[in-house]
Amino acid sequence: MLALIAGEGALPAAVAAAQTRAPLICALRGHVPEGLTPDITFRLETLGGLMEMLRAQGVTEVCLCGAIGRPAIDLGAIDDLTWPMVPRMREALQRGDDGALRVALELFEGEGFGIVAAHEAAPSLLPPAGVLTEAQPRPDTAAEADLGAQVVAEMGAADQGQACVIRGARVVAREQADGTDAMLARLAPPRGGAPAQGAGDPFSWAADMMGDMLGGAADWLSGQEAEAEARAGILYKAPKPDQDRRADLPTIGPRTVPAVAAAGLAGIVVSAGGVIVLDRAATVAACDRAGLFLWVRG
Missing domain, CATH: 3.40.50.20 (Rossmann fold)
Structure with missing residues (x-):
């Protein structure tokens, strides 16, 4: 049993x-x-x-x-x-x-x-390798993912996190003890503001961000086509080096998607075989509605 x-x-x-x-x-x-x-x-x-x-x-x-x-x-x-x-x-x-x-x-x-x-x-919690969404990774996504893998490996070696945000050749944010959702919330602008360019004040936008997410998912879906064109960068997640994979694999799910969109990112890249995707169908559908890509990178 x-x-x-x-x-x-x-x-x-x-x-x-x-x-x-x-x-x-x-x-x-x-x-x-x-x-x-x-x-x-x-x-x-x-x-x-x-x-x-x-x-x-x-x-x-x-x-x-x-x-x-x-x-x-x-x-x-x-x-x-x-x-x-x-x-x-x-x-x-x-x-x-x-x-x-x-x-x-x-x-x-x-x-x-x-x-x-x-x-x-x-x-079934581990998705197959490949792009699962209608939106496709951009030409520079592979380089961003390479940098993300390097950053997460360095963080993981120090047992400090399993996720980061990359825009171009820049490390925008690293996951802290409060987790991925909090990292993304720190990158989201206040309602009506411009997308954040860096981590900024760790707490200045958190309350507005959570209120927006809980107040109605329709807000971040409106005007999604224009917003998708303006987005840049990725959320990257992977296990720590030499991690005992019997517990604490990194996880994403439907709730991750609005936070990624609100942070102004273009998509999500996760390591194949090492990241759990909760309710895969709902997660992919949410990405499709938001114009985000989800790449399970082998």
Whole structure:
């Protein structure tokens, strides 16, 4: 039996939907996955107790999927089965994202659970290589993608991110700890303003950007043909070098598209075999409506 150790976002529901037998949904307290009702809600301080519970219910494999923050450990809440894990848990919380996930995977493996990657549990989450949209990459996109791959490799080697924004020969933005959506929001102009030319003030436009996105998708679709001609640059996403791909593969989905359009970019380039695309049909359709290209680069 499979258990999903689920974080926030839409990925856990996509993995669950791909299973012929319903998995056990286990959510870290304060991290509720979209579209799923957890069967078990646990605290990091009771991870050992959770593993014992999983064994009792016949779970043999686990899949870590969804976004999870870094909660502080309350020593007073640790159960007896978790105390032996505390040194490794502290080590994980002090590492970067990839290092922390490696420790988490090792803890489950050490207790006898098999690890199933999200894209192994739901293979359709990894799209085939090629251009998936009506819009095609521009003549300079290959060079932009080469630079993006170099930048993400450098960032990933330092465990610092999986995405960047490239315009021509310029690195416009690098993903920070707050993620891709926040990076794109920093590039979007306020309503009625001109497209940003760089990262600028990290917070000056975030509220307007989120309000626009939530207020109505029709705004960014209006006048899309003229806007598409004026757009330039790409969002580039790829896994980190030597990343353990059983957890935390970079992800895009339908919600990524309006943020890319609002940032004034021409399209999205992702690394083939290394980036999950949630609800692929909806993502491609959103790109087509916006005049953006989506290139899965092999």
